[in-house]
Amino acid sequence: MQQEALEVVREYAQAVFRRARVPMEPLNYEVDWADQPSRHTSYPGAPRVPLPVALPDLPTLRDLFTGEHLPPPGGWSLDSLATLLRLSYGVLDRRLTVNWNQDLAKRAHFEHAVWGRGTASGGGMYPVELFLVAGPSAPLLPGVYHYGTGQHVLERLVLGDVSDTVRAAVGDPAGDADSFLVASIRFWKNSFKYNSFCYHVVTQDLGALLGSWDLLARALGVPLPRLLGFDPAPVDRLLGFDSDRESAFAVVPLHWAGAHPDGDPAADGGTGPDGGTDLDGGGRSVGHGTAGERPGTEIRVRYPAFERSRRLREFPAVTEVHRAAAAPAAPAPDALANAAPRELPGDPLDLPAPQLERLARPLSTVLATRSSSFGRFRRPPELTAAELGTTLAFATAGRHHPADVGPPGDAPALTRLWVFANHVEGLAAGTYAYCSGRHALLPAAAEPDGGMSAFLQQQYFLTNYTMGQVGAVLAIAGRLDAVLDAVGPRGYRILNAEIGAVAQRAYCAATAQRLGCGAVLGFDNVAMDEALGLTGTDERTVLFLLLGRHPDGTADLVYRL
Template identity: 75%
Template sequence: MQQEARDVVRDYTEAVFRRARVPMEPLNFEVDWVDQPSRHTAYPGAPRVPLPTDLPELPTLRDLFTGAGPPAVEDWSLARLAALLRLSYGVLDRRMTVNWNQDIAKRAHFDYAVWGRGTASGGGMYPVELYLVAGASAPLLPGVYHYDTGRHVLQRLLLGDVSDTVRSALAAPEDADSFLLASIKFWKNSFKYNSFCYHVVTQDLGALLGSWDLLASAYGVPLRRLLCFEPAPMDRLLGFDSDDQSVFAVVPMRWTADPPTAASDPPAASDPTAASDPTGAGGGGAAPVPAAGDVQVRYAAHERSRRVQRFPTVTAVHRAAAVPAVIAPETVPDAAPGELPGAPVELPAPLLDRLDRPLSTVLASRSSSFGRFRRPPELTAAELGTTLAFAAAGRHHPADVGLPGDAPALTRLWVFANHVDGLPAGGYAYCPRRHALRPAGPEPDGGMSAFLQQQYFLTNYTMGQVGAVLAISGRLDAVLDAYGPRGYRILNAEIGAVAQRAYCAAAAQRVGCGAVLGFDNVSMDTALGLDGTDERTVLFLLLGRHPDATADLAYRL
């Protein structure tokens, strides 16, 4: 079964990497924008538990990068959880800017408004749905809760301690009695990207986990991501059809003994418990424990779309990648990209003063640079190096992926230097240990801008205005050897986390950044000298300047 599932994953990723040359099915697919799903999932009738709305002033990116963050506090509180959820995935503002994107004329209308969030998402679809399974020690009644991103509240879907259901599905014992579950609802992305959906959403998950790693470090609270569990018991608990929605990551949560912080919002009238106790902690003794068996939440999510479509390719690769990981610890170190030959080109030291902005401010101001790059002035080698160094630091994180301590680094960062002051045009590999670049290829004939534009098959960026293109690569075959089919999800989770950190470093420096998947991977790999190896570029990030005088609107919520 492992080999069959691995073959499905390998065939899917090969189709993804070659889609610029051989389109993926279904061909001639047209997006039904009128019938698209809601960006904010809600459970009608479910009691609502308000969350604190204050956004704290957090340590700066400089503090997090240099290890000068706060002392460890060991446990979570309701206030810290509320900030984690809102700053990472909640709605922070309404944004509007004048640029050359095709849909800019519609963005002035409320129906097409862009609502800013701290974490990047492919196409702005935000397909991750968050659930809290609260146990006896939680500052809430034990039960199952959904985070409503549109209203910043928890919706109680089930009352009673069902944390054993989660623990029983994990690959190793956990002494926590509460868990934050990150699931993916495929239709929220596939309605637009069809079969390409699975590749995008697994990186979306990684971007969210990257935000959580930063926020947990800012609080000094442990946050360990679990990716190697059996999803079926949790999917049943949450009422999912696993082909449509499934749990992809689990984070154990341990709670502080301090009294929970009262929410500032009034409770929902439909929630009698919350009406008497805004924190949802209750005052009538222990919550009942559901009867044994396949317990399931009591409420169903509202689906805006009248027609929800499944894509066989997405279903097949999801079933294959959901096969529980069979970790081969001896091969895990070998899954990382190896050292490259070549004399290194030293980069200027990271601009620590440019990272001296609070994480909360950075997340609230992070945005994608659709249609906004302008030059001159040029991106500098120091700004590029600062972004690379901060992004690469996210490759190591606490996880359950086969080795004690932090997860191994499964990715490498590359640079297509286009217009960078202090760095000749060409291809480079980033070496974090030396904070240096190793030349990977000369500037293509005709110039780097022309090469990049030829390989980019979308129309929302002009490569002549971009300072540099970062590429995140991984060795998929080696990762599949180490983890089995689940390795595809593990690799993409790291790729998404690295991308999110690049976004944050760019935002702190006031440098433009935009993640894209629209390059011809085959040509990009050839330009970096990767032909004949198992290393492939997976995701790309554009870096450059924005004009100082722009017509922008950011209405903070």
């Protein structure tokens, strides 16, 4: 069974990497934009708990990079949770920008407006759903809550302590936590546009979110271990999911500041964040959608999520690879240590030291102003080698983090950054491997015949970027087959999560330096791998980031919320 699942994952990945040459089925798929799902999932009828909207002063990216001026470690509070949710996945502003996207004209109309968020998402689909499973020590009533991204509220779906269900699913890594953040993926929110390509995109979306959470957790002084190797079935049942359409992908155990030692929710009067007391004198929950299940009945979410689409399609490739990759990861100790990209021979070229002063912007400001470039790159002036190096250094600095499945802290990371230098002041055009330990670039190949701009444009099969205006293309690569051999089919999700997190950190570094950045999946991976000398190896490029400058004067509208 394990071998069959591995073959399914490998075949899907191969189809993804070759899709520029062999289109993925269904062929000639047309997006029904009129029947697209809502960008903001909601549960009509569920009681709502408003979250704090005020944002604290957060450390700068420089502080996060150097480890200086960070808050002391502590526990979670409702305020810190609200900050994490809003800055990572909540709506922060409405944006209208003149760019090269083909749907630009209709974005001036409210029903087609673009709403900015702190974390990047493929196509702006935002398919991740966030749930809080609150236990007895939480600062609000025990139960299951859904984060409403559109209104920055928690929707209470179950009233009562069901944290044991999640704890049993994730096992020992949960420790003594009695509350959990659960990140699920609702496939239709992405697949309606990207069909069979969906699974590749959404697993990187999850990683981008986790990348934001890693930064925010350090800035807030709270622990945030990511659990990715668990069996999702019990959590899916609790949340009322059809696992082929939506499934839990990540769990984060939460420890609350000032939690009562015995976890008694009535110790502080049983008052919820909205001031309403939902406990009777004996500490029993009453009203407000209490589970009310008969003895022996499985407690789970009964509220149905609102679905805007009249027709929901399932794509066999997505269903098959999800079922295969859902097998829990059970790696041998240090199994992933040997799945990192291999050392490369040669003499690297030292990069200028990271420009720490360019990173001196608060994380909250960086996330609130992060955006994708969508063809707005303009040169001159050129991207400098120092700006490129600062972006590379910050992007790779967070690749080791607390997790249940991952390489040891002293082992090489699972990803490598490659550089297609196009127009970089102080760096010859060509391809390079970034050596993070030395902060240097190892030359891989000279500029292609006809020039780097022409090569990149030929390999890019979309129309929203002109490569002649781009300073550099960063390629995030990994050894997928080695990761699959180490942890099984779940390795596909684990590697893509790492790749998404690196991309989000690169976005943040570029934003702090006031550079343009755009993540794309529209390159011919086979040709890009060949240009880097990866043909015949098990290392592959997976995700690409365009880096460059925006013009100083632009016709942009940003309405902050």
